[in-house]
Amino acid sequence: MRQTTDFSKMKQSGEKIAMVTAYDFPQAKLAEQAGVDMLLVGDSLGMVVLGYDSTIPVTLQDMIHHTKAVKRGAKDTFIVSDLPFMTYHISKEEALRSAATLMQEGGAHAVKVEGGGDVVNTIKSLTSAGVPVMAHLGLTPQAVGVLGGYKVQGKNAEAANELVSDAIECQEAGAFALVLECIPKQLASLVSSKLEIPTIGIGAGNETDGQVLVYHDLLTFGVDRVPKFVKQYGDINTLTKESIQQYVAEVKNSSFPEEKHSFTMSDSELELLYG
Numbered sequence: 001m002r003q004t005t006d007f008s009k010m011k012q013s014g015e016k017i018a019m020v021t022a023y024d025f026p027q028a029k030l031a032e033q034a035g036v037d038m039l040l041v042g043d044s045l046g047m048v049v050l051g052y053d054s055t056i057p058v059t060l061q062d063m064i065h066h067t068k069a070v071k072r073g074a075k076d077t078f079i080v081s082d083l084p085f086m087t088y089h090i091s092k093e094e095a096l097r098s099a100a101t102l103m104q105e106g107g108a109h110a111v112k113v114e115g116g117g118d119v120v121n122t123i124k125s126l127t128s129a130g131v132p133v134m135a136h137l138g139l140t141p142q143a144v145g146v147l148g149g150y151k152v153q154g155k156n157a158e159a160a161n162e163l164v165s166d167a168i169e170c171q172e173a174g175a176f177a178l179v180l181e182c183i184p185k186q187l188a189s190l191v192s193s194k195l196e197i198p199t200i201g202i203g204a205g206n207e208t209d210g211q212v213l214v215y216h217d218l219l220t221f222g223v224d225r226v227p228k229f230v231k232q233y234g235d236i237n238t239l240t241k242e243s244i245q246q247y248v249a250e251v252k253n254s255s256f257p258e259e260k261h262s263f264t265m266s267d268s269e270l271e272l273l274y275g
C-alpha cells in the first residue's frame with residue numbers, strides 16, 4: 001500500500017496521481033481493481049449518495065459509516081476521508097478528536113480539510129499529532145454560503161496571489177498533498193510548480209500532479225447535470241433505468257422468472273403434498 005511520501009515521489013518522477021471518490025463497499029472494490037492510486041471518501045457523499053443539496057448537513061458519523069464501508073472494499077488502497085463541516089473549526093481539541101475518530105473508527109489513512117487562513121493552524125496541530133492531512137483550496141464547498149455559490153475561484157491576480165500563499169502555508173503546516181478545486185488552469189500550474197507536495201486538481205486544468213473526480217460524476221450515476229470540468233466516462237443511469245424497466249415489464253408479463261431461476265420438487269413429494 002502507498003504511503004504519503006510515495007505521492008511526493010510520484011510528483012518528483014512525473015507520474016500523475018489518479019484519485020476518485022468512493023462511498024461504499026462495491027465502489028471502493030471496483031475503484032481499487034481499476035487501479036486508482038488513492039481513494040477519497042468525500043463529503044460530496046451528502047449530495048450524490050444522501051440527496052442533500054450541499055455538503056453542510058454531512059456529519060462525522062456519516063463520514064465514519066461510509067469510510068468503514070470503503071475500507072472493507074479497498075484494503076490495499078490509501079484512503080483519505082473528509083472532515084465534514086464544523087468538525088475542525090471550533091477548537092484544536094475538537095479537530096484532533098474528529099480526525100482521530102475518522103482514522104480509528106473509520107479506518108482512514110488521512111483526513112482532508114478545506115481552506116487556508118485559520119485552518120492552516122489546524123493542519124499544523126493535526127500533522128504534529130500524527131494525522132496525515134490533505135489540504136483543499138479554491139472552491140471549498142463547505143464554504144458555499146460564504147462564496148455565494150459553486151463558482152470558479154482565484155480568477156483575479158489578487159485572489160490568485162492569496163491562493164498561492166495559502167498553498168505554501170498548507171505545505172509548511174505539514175500537509176502531504178493539496179486539492180485545488182475549480183480554479184484557472186494557469187493558477188493551478190503555478191501552485192503546482194511552487195510546491196514540493198503534490199497537487200490534486202478537480203476543475204484545475206491538466207498541469208496539477210494528479211486529478212480527482214466524484215465517482216457518480218465520472219460514471220453518470222444518479223446525477224443529472226455535471227460541472228464543466230467533469231468527463232463522463234460511463235453511463236450508469238441509462239444502464240440502470242433500462243435494466244429496471246425491463247425487469248418491471250417482465251414481472252408484469254410473467255416472463256420473469258424463467259425455468260432456470262426456479263426450484264422444483266420431486267414428483268413423489270408433490271403427490272404427498274396434493275394427496
Ligand code: KIV
Binds near residue numbers: 042043212213214
Ligand atoms: O467531497 C469531495 O468529493 C471532494 C472532492 C471534490 C475533492 O472534496
Ligand code: NA
Binds near residue numbers: 042043044055082141
Ligand atoms: Na469534500
